[in-house]
Amino acid sequence: MSHEIVEQNGGVQSLVLVGLCTRGVPLAQRIQRAITTFEPAGVPCGQLDITLYRDDLFDGRVLELHETELPTDISGASVVLVDDVLFTGRTIRAALDAVMDYGRPKSIELAVLVDRGHRELPIRANFVGKNVPTARDENVEVRVSEIDGCDEVVITRRSEES
Amino acid sequence: MIEAVERPNGKLAEIETGLTAPWVGRKHVLDLDDFSQEEIHAVLETADRMKEVLARPIRRVPALRGRSIVNLFYEASTRTRVSFEVAAKNLGADVVNVSASGSSVEKGETLLDTVRTLRALGADLLVMRHNHSGAPYTVASHADIPVVNAGDGTHAHPTQALLDAYTIRERFGKIEGLRVLIIGDIAHSRVARSNAWGLRALGAEVTFCGPPTLLPPTTLSSEGDSPWDVGVDMDLDHAIEGVDVVMPLRVQLERQEGSRLASLRGYARDYAITRARLARAAPHAIVMHPGPMNEGVEIDADVAHGLQSVVQDQVSNGVAIRMAVLYLLMAATHGGARGRASGPSVAPLANGIEHVSAAQRRS
Secondary structure (H helix, E strand, O other), rough: HHHHHHHOOOOOOEEEEEEEOOOOOHHHHHHHHHHHHHOOOOOOOOEEOOOHHHHOOOOOOOOOOOOOOOOOOOOOOOOEEEEEOOOOOOHHHHHHHHHHHHHOOEEEEEEEEEEOOOOOOOOOOOOEEOOOOOOEEEEEEEHHHHOOOOOEEEEEEEOOOO | OHHHHHOOHHHHHHHHHHHHHHHHOOOOOOOHHHHOOOHHHHHHHHHHHHHHHHOOOOOOOOOOOOOOEEEOOOOOOHHHHHHHHHHHHHHHOEEEEOOOOOOHHHOOOOOHHHHHHHHHOOHHHHEEEEEEHHHHHHHHHHOOOEEEEEEEEEOEEEHHHHHHHHHHHHHHHHOOOOOEEEOHHHHHHHHHHHHHHHHHOOOOEEEEEHHHHHOOOHHHHHOOOOOOOOEOOOOOOHHOOOOEEEEEOOOOOHHHOOOOOOOOOHHHHHHOOOOOHOOOOOOEEOOOOOOOOOEEOOHHHHOOOOOOOOOHHHHHHHHHHHHHHHHHHHHOOOOOOOOOOOOOOOOOOOOOOOOOHHHHHHH
């Protein structure tokens, strides 16, 4: 996927990786490290918390805010958003709004580890690790060693309440 | 760079669910006496995130889009009202400012009727300042919307205490173990009271200092029935020795019934923070003031605007703190998704009012 991202963008110039909190952040850092192995110049990598842009913000929880840190001015940059699972597309909608508030990037692309379908908005990923057909009432959980202590993708059937 | 994911394995998940969890179930912010240390920390951490929002080219997020926040002010205020207004607007909320003068309050409308009217007009959260101590509690016990106390009489000013705690933490990196000296008109100061609750909960050592006529009677009692676990010292030159935070309060000339002060000049001689007095505090000490300042009375101009003064930081941190409080309280109280009725625990304010639902208002 790292090669794909660099090829599509014609090099690493003006490329900025932005991981979406929380699981997208370690994934973006891994892509950054992978790119460094064949493009020594490397690419900047930041993280974005989209909680304040969600369209389902107050559904009964008090949501934690995470740190947002973008390494460079993103105006004119080719931003690649990185997330773990692409589902309804609502997170990405929020992320697009959030990124736009930081500047006017030349382009925004999306890289996800898992695309599980069931889109509710006209959004697609540019780079997909794996397409996983799922049922709507299933949960797809990506676990990464940086946060969860192991690397795995788990599909579980959702309990009735949600 | 990314602190969150570099923590030891498994710890992040714990932090995610833990930090804002104490806010679940909170209905109002009236004073800090019912705040746990964890709840205060949740505000301070959330304010860190809000401060980052304030540093962006576009200082507005849509978190409270479509929500209506009413600032109901029965008493003069510049910084607090504007601070709440800016905070609410930065979160994308609609803000309505109502002041007692120029409103139906002048026609004799009661406090609760005013609140019912504002509720019927679509208020989702009420920020309230009142010249009578306890007024926000009356409203909170009758209204079905969250209330934030923006200062009530001589009683409490919780968001000021939170922004003071935030400013101290920003300068020292911690609050626990610091020595904080609050000087002046303690008896009339809602700032001193709320700070005593908040700073003690966070583990600071707090001392009240002032002439006996301006200290709360309970703190002077030898019985030890003061509600605050604070020290009391009437001698400023002694009390200021080695402290980390010096917080002179405004001499509230509008609240001095009778003559509690023999003379302003005498007060300034004994209790003004001058450069000479500040030199007795710790070398790294900071000077705070809730504003507005009477320069030359409780604080000298060169101290108020000197290198150790963090008065301007207090004002700008106030916006981040109020954004955090509004966000956390709205999230804690608006359990239903947008447009849906709130949880069953919320009773309608009165027949015929609740049907002005959030969905209708937004359509």
